[in-house]
Amino acid sequence: MKTYLRASCLVMLSIFFVAKPVVAELSPISDRGLSEVSGQGGIYLSGDISINELGGPIENAYFGRCDNTEKKCGARFAYRLKENGGWMVLDDIRGNFAFEGLTLRIRKVDSGFGGDGEIFDRDVVELGLPNTVRFNDVQFNMAGSSTARPTDPGFQQTDIFSVEMQGSVVMEGNLLVFPVGNP
Amino acid sequence: MALVRAGGALAVVGWVIAFVPIAGAEMQRLDESALAEISGQSGISVEVELGMTADRISYLDDGKAVQLEGFRVGSAEDPEGRAYHLIMVDIGDDAALNLDYLIEDRRIEFGDVRLAGAPGLSMGGVFFDHNLQGEFSLRSDGAHGGGGYTFDSAYTMTGGRLGYRTNGNEVFLDGITMNVEALGVTLDVVDDVLQLRAPRVVGSWEVGAVRFSGNPLNHGVSTDSGTGTLLPSYGGFAGHYDLTSATDIQAGGRNGQGLRIDNQTEIHSASFLYKDDGNVLALRDMTGHYGINDLRFDVTTDWQGRESLGLTLGALEGELFIGGIEMGAAGKSLGQVNARFVVGDSVFNNERYGNAVYLQGGGNADAGAQGLRLATEWSLKSADLSYSEDGNRVIFSGLQSWGRGDMTVDVTREEVRNGTQFYDGLRIGFEGIRAGYRLNGLRIGSDDAQLQGGTELLLALGIYPAYEFELDGQLTLGPGGAQGEGITVNSDIRISNGRAAIIAAPYDEGNGEISQQGLWISELDYDGHLRGMTVDVNGEGLSIVKGEAWSSMDVGNLRVGDKLSGASFGRFVLQKYERDSSMLLSPGGAGTVCAGGVGASELACESTGGIWEERGGEGMTVTIKQILARAVSDDKKNAFVWETGRKLDANGVPANGTGTRLVLNDIYTGDGVDADGNGLNDNSFGIQTDLAIDVYQTRVVKKQSGADSQGVIGNRGDEKIMDPSAPAGYRYVPDPGETELVNRPLGFAVQANSRFKELSINNIDLVHPSGGAETLVYGVKMQNFDIRANLTATPIP
Numbered sequence: 001m002k003t004y005l006r007a008s009c010l011v012m013l014s015i016f017f018v019a020k021p022v023v024a025e026l027s028p029i030s031d032r033g034l035s036e037v038s039g040q041g042g043i044y045l046s047g048d049i050s051i052n053e054l055g056g057p058i059e060n061a062y063f064g065r066c067d068n069t070e071k072k073c074g075a076r077f078a079y080r081l082k083e084n085g086g087w088m089v090l091d092d093i094r095g096n097f098a099f100e101g102l103t104l105r106i107r108k109v110d111s112g113f114g115g116d117g118e119i120f121d122r123d124v125v126e127l128g129l130p131n132t133v134r135f136n137d138v139q140f141n142m143a144g145s146s147t148a149r150p151t152d153p154g155f156q157q158t159d160i161f162s163v164e165m166q167g168s169v170v171m172e173g174n175l176l177v178f179p180v181g182n183p
Numbered sequence: 184m185a186l187v188r189a190g191g192a193l194a195v196v197g198w199v200i201a202f203v204p205i206a207g208a209e210m211q212r213l214d215e216s217a218l219a220e221i222s223g224q225s226g227i228s229v230e231v232e233l234g235m236t237a238d239r240i241s242y243l244d245d246g247k248a249v250q251l252e253g254f255r256v257g258s259a260e261d262p263e264g265r266a267y268h269l270i271m272v273d274i275g276d277d278a279a280l281n282l283d284y285l286i287e288d289r290r291i292e293f294g295d296v297r298l299a300g301a302p303g304l305s306m307g308g309v310f311f312d313h314n315l316q317g318e319f320s321l322r323s324d325g326a327h328g329g330g331g332y333t334f335d336s337a338y339t340m341t342g343g344r345l346g347y348r349t350n351g352n353e354v355f356l357d358g359i360t361m362n363v364e365a366l367g368v369t370l371d372v373v374d375d376v377l378q379l380r381a382p383r384v385v386g387s388w389e390v391g392a393v394r395f396s397g398n399p400l401n402h403g404v405s406t407d408s409g410t411g412t413l414l415p416s417y418g419g420f421a422g423h424y425d426l427t428s429a430t431d432i433q434a435g436g437r438n439g440q441g442l443r444i445d446n447q448t449e450i451h452s453a454s455f456l457y458k459d460d461g462n463v464l465a466l467r468d469m470t471g472h473y474g475i476n477d478l479r480f481d482v483t484t485d486w487q488g489r490e491s492l493g494l495t496l497g498a499l500e501g502e503l504f505i506g507g508i509e510m511g512a513a514g515k516s517l518g519q520v521n522a523r524f525v526v527g528d529s530v531f532n533n534e535r536y537g538n539a540v541y542l543q544g545g546g547n548a549d550a551g552a553q554g555l556r557l558a559t560e561w562s563l564k565s566a567d568l569s570y571s572e573d574g575n576r577v578i579f580s581g582l583q584s585w586g587r588g589d590m591t592v593d594v595t596r597e598e599v600r601n602g603t604q605f606y607d608g609l610r611i612g613f614e615g616i617r618a619g620y621r622l623n624g625l626r627i628g629s630d631d632a633q634l635q636g637g638t639e640l641l642l643a644l645g646i647y648p649a650y651e652f653e654l655d656g657q658l659t660l661g662p663g664g665a666q667g668e669g670i671t672v673n674s675d676i677r678i679s680n681g682r683a684a685i686i687a688a689p690y691d692e693g694n695g696e697i698s699q700q701g702l703w704i705s706e707l708d709y710d711g712h713l714r715g716m717t718v719d720v721n722g723e724g725l726s727i728v729k730g731e732a733w734s735s736m737d738v739g740n741l742r743v744g745d746k747l748s749g750a751s752f753g754r755f756v757l758q759k760y761e762r763d764s765s766m767l768l769s770p771g772g773a774g775t776v777c778a779g780g781v782g783a784s785e786l787a788c789e790s791t792g793g794i795w796e797e798r799g800g801e802g803m804t805v806t807i808k809q810i811l812a813r814a815v816s817d818d819k820k821n822a823f824v825w826e827t828g829r830k831l832d833a834n835g836v837p838a839n840g841t842g843t844r845l846v847l848n849d850i851y852t853g854d855g856v857d858a859d860g861n862g863l864n865d866n867s868f869g870i871q872t873d874l875a876i877d878v879y880q881t882r883v884v885k886k887q888s889g890a891d892s893q894g895v896i897g898n899r900g901d902e903k904i905m906d907p908s909a910p911a912g913y914r915y916v917p918d919p920g921e922t923e924l925v926n927r928p929l930g931f932a933v934q935a936n937s938r939f940k941e942l943s944i945n946n947i948d949l950v951h952p953s954g955g956a957e958t959l960v961y962g963v964k965m966q967n968f969d970i971r972a973n974l975t976a977t978p979i980p
Contacts, residue, residue: 042636042686044883044930047778047974048793056967057868057938058855063967076966083961096781098792101886103979105636106686106700106743123744125686125702131886131899134792136781148964149855182828183740183751183837 042105046130048098051075062150066094074140078148087145089157095138095165103128109176124178129171138165226273226281233257233289234265241299244482245439249492252305253294259312259344259403260288279322286315290403295553297544298482300490304544307349307553307594310403313359314342326380331371337364344403350551351399352594354609358391358405358419377432387423392416395662397596397607415662417670418459418720425451436481437495446475450503459720460667465514468506475499483541485558486587491541499526499538508770512722515770518572518801518878525564531585531619532651536562546593547612547657549601555592561585563620567630572772573799575878575929579641580634581623581691588616588654595659606673608661613676619651621699624689625978627929628905633893633912634693637978639686640931643876648687649699651746652678652707664719665728672716681707682746703746704755706739724769724804733760733819739839753827754839760819762812764869772802772877773934778973794882798932802877810869814849814945821850841952849945855966868940875934880927881975885915903928930977938969 055065055073064071074092081088103126110121145157237254258264266289273281292310317338325331339362346355363386371378394405394414401408428448435443453469477497485491501524508517528537539560546554563584570577591612595605625640626632638648654676661671687701715730736757742749777783780793788795814820829842854865883903890896897903897915904916905926916923947960 042979043639044977044979045974046881046883046977047972048780049970049972049974050781052967052969053781053971054969056940056969057871058940058967060856073967075968077963078966079963080961081959083958085961087962087964098780100882101884103886104639104686105979106688106702108700108744123700123749125743128886136791148962149966151855178743179750179752182831182842183753 042103042126045102045104046100048096050096052094053096060151076150078145080148087148089141089143089145091141091143091145091157091159093140095140096136097133097138098136099130099133101128101130107176122178124176127175127177129173129175131170131172133169133171135165135167135169139163226271229268229270229272231268231270232265233268240293242482244436244441247482247490248299249482250297250299251293251295252297253292253308255293256289256291258288259290262402264288266290275320277322279320282319282321284315284317284319286313289313289315292403298490298492301544303552305553306542306544306555307347307546310344310346310348310355312342312344312403313340315340325371326369326378327371327373331369331378333367333369335366336368337366338362344405346403347594348402349546349553349555349594351397352596353394353396353401353403354594355394355396355403356390356392356420357394357414357416359388360391361388362386375433379428379430379432381426381428381430384426384428385424387421389421390419392419392668393662395594395608416668417660417662418457418664418668421456421458422454424453426453427451435479436483437479437493438481438483441479441481441483444475444478444480446478448473457720459664459669462512462720462722463510464720464725465507465509466505467509469504470506471501471503473499473501473503485539485541485543486560487558489541489543489558491543491558494540494542496526496538498528500524510720510724511769516572516801517770517803518570521569521571522566524566527562527564529562529564529583529585531562531583536560536585536587538562546591547603547610549603550591550593550595550605550610551600553593557590557592558588559590559616560587567626570878572801572878575880576628577878577929577931578626578630578632579622579638580626581689582620583623584618584620586616586618588618589614590616606659606661608659608671608673610657610659612657613654616654617652618654619649621649621684621690622687623691627978634689635978636688637930637976639684640976640978642685643874643931643933647683647685649684649690649701650681652681652683654678663717665717665726666719669717669719672713672718674711674713674716676709676711678707678709681705681709683707684746698745700744701746703740703742703749704738705742705746705749708735708737708739710735724767727766727768729761729764729766731762732764734758735818737839740837751837753825753842754829754837756822756824756826758818758820758822760812760814760821761810762866764810765808767806769804769806770802771800771804771875773798773804773875773932774800776932776934776973778881778932778975796879796932798877798879802875805872805874805876807872807874808869809852809872810866811850811852811942812866813851820848823847823850843952844948844950846948846950846956847944848948851943851945852939853941853943855941864941870937870939870942872935872937877932878929879932879975880925881930881932881977883928883977883979928977930975932975933972935972935974936970939965941966942968 052074056063056075062072064073066073072092074094077090077093078087080086105126106123107126108123109117111117139162141162142160143157144160147155234257238252240251240254242249256266258266267287269285271283275281290310290312292308294308296306315338319334319336321332321334323332325333341360343359344355344357345359346353365381365384367382369380394416396414398407398409406413426448428446431445433443435441450469450471455466457464479495481493483491483493503522505520508520509515526538528535537560541558543556543558545556566582568579568582591614593610595610597607598605622638624634625637626634641648656674656676658672658674663669663671682703682705684701684703687699690696690699711734713729713732717728719726738755740751741753741755742751744750776796776798777788777793778796780788780791782788782791782793785795811821824844824846826842826844829837829839832838852866852869854868856865857863858865885897885899885901888898893911895911895914898917901915901917902919903913904919904923905913905928942965944963946958946962948956948958950956
């Protein structure tokens, strides 16, 4: 059965991993080049997203507002990989990031890319990456926990490491997503 | 001579009785002395107590017949009584025939409408109660001289009821009042065409309540005959209008005998108000026009050869502008809406569609012998819908829609009848409807602006940019909301062979129809159920509480490119099960916003890289609470399945269930506590989302140097500025000044806040068709999330 599962995992994951090498071989196409491609149109997204900037909706012995230093005000994500086992936790997730110029559209690639486009010849979902993403006070803790909730009886938690992000990340180019293999 | 005059007067009186609209129980009969005080009464008075019945009245058309059975004119209050009529007739100095009339307590009704060729089936019965007081003046000479007539009419109707009854159940408009004035109306016969010209018709109307009765002992009464209490109400309506219209009527149906009507109407002003326990949803400052071309009435057969009363339409063109959509106690407006439409024969998916409604008896087969079946076909050739708020306008361009199938209309009560569950209310059934719609794109600012993408922005409102489907099911609209008046909805909807766009490119870029490219959920089967959903207008806006709702959306293929042949990402199944989820739609958008930064003032906002925006007072706010309930059965649960690697059947089609599935099973919200001590995690908070949506200008920068897709040249980082004088309608500006910043592109600005206390997934499995299920994750629990976003979405060409 494990063989079957491994095979099925490969089928699904190939959609992502097979796609990457195909995209990686392609060279950028100019905006002008796109004008010859039918079915253009899409949306251009800008904005900012924040997680638990002031705190979340729970206020109890563990969670509180961010101006209360004795409690955690971030979000918590817990999962476990073994039945009746412990929980892996991303805890105290907070932060803000802003971007400008994320685009989304459907595009047919059948030319350009130094001749590779003609061979490729298929429709793709194109995510045009924003040139810059600004991160403000993005943070989370990686931890192991005995219970899903920090308020459950017998709760114990070991913080493994913390991550904090500040500054800008340059993300240029397009991410092309397309299916391969049997659907 | 006197006898001749009286005879002529009586003939006109008959015309008035037959055609003039109706009204009220509160009116008192005039005694002889009161009559004497009415001015100008030098003619004659006719007083009639009218009671009239007929077993059957038939209209014959090419040998086929529509039969009105159980026809009666008499008292509205007393089934055995008569209606009072008083008509005072006078001939004026200008030889005009002048009538003053008073009609009290009159009911016109018929118990069944049948088609002679469809024995045993009835469309149901209709009744119309009214008191009426008015004036009518008729003189010779119409719009074309001596052969016609000119008349003035003004009347007030009070205490009206208009009802529809099937199988002992009724829905009726109660407490109708109406004031109408039509002056200088002309009637001429020109080349076998009866021309009716109304230079100005002004009126106001109000419906006190729309009531439902499921008690067969009730008939045309406002209170239940058993309990004496007022029958439940959907709410009331009111409005006014100021019109000019021209109508041509001539003989001849689509085939042989029948009737043809053409009409042109100009709406100078109009309003429409829905009232729910004193709260108002108002469409105000409406103007527009429409033209009906070649509307025919025939007793005929539909495309399946079924006996019908057929209404077929050649074309309908028009435009409607709604100056304000107001709701809530503060009377704030969502903005303005404009619709421009052309309805007419057209070809969609290689099939010709027209516009027709074929009325037949019977309704739903299990609901009883009475009911209405509408074999319907429609073709919307093109429509542009625009939404404006605070002066900013977005046009959804090139809407087309088509469809064909049966709709049924029954008034039903809660019961299991012939094995089918029915609910209290007006039941609208859908049987074998194959339909679709699609949008071509967006235009921003003006009707002739460049066509752009971006229709997928409608997904935020739950609307696909394009959708084709086969529809079956029912929607029952019951009386009463969460409290008092309002609407209760019970529905069961099944969609099969659906193809809906998540992202859609234009179907016509200006050179004729092309295959519409996009991201499609295709081979879609949807099965959705609603129980006890209430719809109310309250002091904040339009409130919807779902009650119990469960659905399954099985997407056979998620395709990219063409909706039929595009490559597929696989199969997706989304099951939803919610209890007491709710939504509130209220006017007013985000107001003042710091987009892309943080700060409560313009200075603070801009210091963090944000843009300070005043988005105005119009717009809309949607407040949503989704309570995802724990699984109670395989049908009622929240789950998500992704299947790939399916084996192909003999036809080369991937067979569902033969691939590998990733299953997120039993997804549910919770409060994380057991406050009520029932041993279960409480679930009242759910996922709460506030969306404030505005049409607003936004900053769009060029991402690469050089020419863009429209050939417009700019450098990376230049800002896009709209300029009607530029060939493409815009240009790129390195450092825009104040006058240029006000011409930034328009888009949708969304301020969102979503939060939940707990969101859990019971297990995540991988399932192989022969290897069985293996659990990957034994539980996911997300807690204490509060996500806020300021997003602007701008269409791009």
